[in-house]
Amino acid sequence: MGVSYLRVSVTDRCNLRCRYCLPPAGVKPVAHEEVLRFEEIARVVRAAIRVGVRKVRLTGGEPLVRKHLSRLVAKLAELDLVDDLSLTTNGIFLAEQAKELKVAGLHRVNVSLDTLDSERYRFITRGGELARVWEGIELALELGLEPVKLNVVVIKGFNEDELVKLASLSLERPLHVRFIELMPFGPARAWFREAFLSAAAVRAQLEKHFGPLLEVKKLRGAGPACYHRIPGAQGTVGFIAGMSGHICFSCNRLRLSATGMLHPCLFGKGEVDLKGPLRAGAGEEELVRLLAQAIALKRSRPSSLPEIDHLSRLGG
Numbered sequence: 001m002g003v004s005y006l007r008v009s010v011t012d013r014c015n016l017r018c019r020y021c022l023p024p025a026g027v028k029p030v031a032h033e034e035v036l037r038f039e040e041i042a043r044v045v046r047a048a049i050r051v052g053v054r055k056v057r058l059t060g061g062e063p064l065v066r067k068h069l070s071r072l073v074a075k076l077a078e079l080d081l082v083d084d085l086s087l088t089t090n091g092i093f094l095a096e097q098a099k100e101l102k103v104a105g106l107h108r109v110n111v112s113l114d115t116l117d118s119e120r121y122r123f124i125t126r127g128g129e130l131a132r133v134w135e136g137i138e139l140a141l142e143l144g145l146e147p148v149k150l151n152v153v154v155i156k157g158f159n160e161d162e163l164v165k166l167a168s169l170s171l172e173r174p175l176h177v178r179f180i181e182l183m184p185f186g187p188a189r190a191w192f193r194e195a196f197l198s199a200a201a202v203r204a205q206l207e208k209h210f211g212p213l214l215e216v217k218k219l220r221g222a223g224p225a226c227y228h229r230i231p232g233a234q235g236t237v238g239f240i241a242g243m244s245g246h247i248c249f250s251c252n253r254l255r256l257s258a259t260g261m262l263h264p265c266l267f268g269k270g271e272v273d274l275k276g277p278l279r280a281g282a283g284e285e286e287l288v289r290l291l292a293q294a295i296a297l298k299r300s301r302p303s304s305l306p307e308i309d310h311l312s313r314l315g316g
């Protein structure tokens with residue numbers, strides 16, 4: 001499988017502390033000078049285009065805590081061959097920044113949202129305010145940052161009783177609700193077994209309520225998610241079976257960490273440092289060679305257990 005998708009973590013910092021992602025005090029932030037500058041990220045993306053990348057997603061940490069993110073968006077939007085430029089965010093600062101991101105050339109957003117209940121939201125994120133996220137989602141729809149996808153991590157004992165309600169968001173609005181299997185990273189490792197609910201179980205629960213879901217052809221930016229529609233709905237529901245599914249076969253992505261490490265695979269070892277070469281004056285040819293090296297690592301068989309401490313570090 002060729003690589004066409006680059007996820008770029010623009011910061012390791014986050015303004016929330018989701019219980020399945022980070023410890024209560026967060027993780028020690030890396031020094032500012034260790035984080036790639038916008039101009040360095042743009043150089044990597046230019047080289048990535050040479051190896052086939054056409055989709056770029058900005059993520060983190062929380063990308064909207066990085067100052068002047070729209071300047072990076074503008075730099076990347078200038079690159080003609082990037083035909084899908086998106087952002088994954090927790091949505092807390094989205095209402096404040098959506099307009100300037102749109103103007104800068106952002107195509108669309110994914111917003112993480114695990115519950116529709118503000119108390120539960122405050123609990124799972126350790127302090128987040130749900131109303132602000134909704135404001136951001138509404139504005140993203142209004143501005144046409146579409147398709148707007150919502151990422152729901154499914155956690156038994158936390159939101160399994162809300163799955164129908166969450167899926168129903170796709171009925172009246174063009175929202176695309178994606179149910180993501182919990183993965184045993186970081187703090188979730190300790191309680192993963194009790195809290196895991198498979199994508200198949202989620203689908204069964206939805207079909208029990210809505211009847212059979214309809215198959216949907218590819219949605220813009222579709223990766224390992226498969227999409228379905230509740231009959232009559234404007235949006236879709238999707239399932240990302242990171243644990244139970246065989247997503248490795250459809251994986252077309254590389255991840256660039258905030259500190260410039262290129263990770264070919266969430267599940268395996270092997271990473272390629274780009275920051276060193278970038279700062280030592282590597283030209284585009286050298287970056288292309290390093291990207292190709294990471295892609296080659298991707299083709300080797302992944303191990304089955306994730307070895308990652310915190311998704312926030314390398315760009316979830």
Ligand code: SAM
Nearest residue numbers: 021060061062088089090112151182183311316
């Ligand atoms: N801060 C941004 C956000 O909230 O979308 C981007 C980074 S966040 C690490 C990216 C995604 O990873 C979020 O949708 C989050 O729910 C998901 N995530 C984090 N830890 C996870 C875990 N243990 N299992 C499954 N998904 C996880």
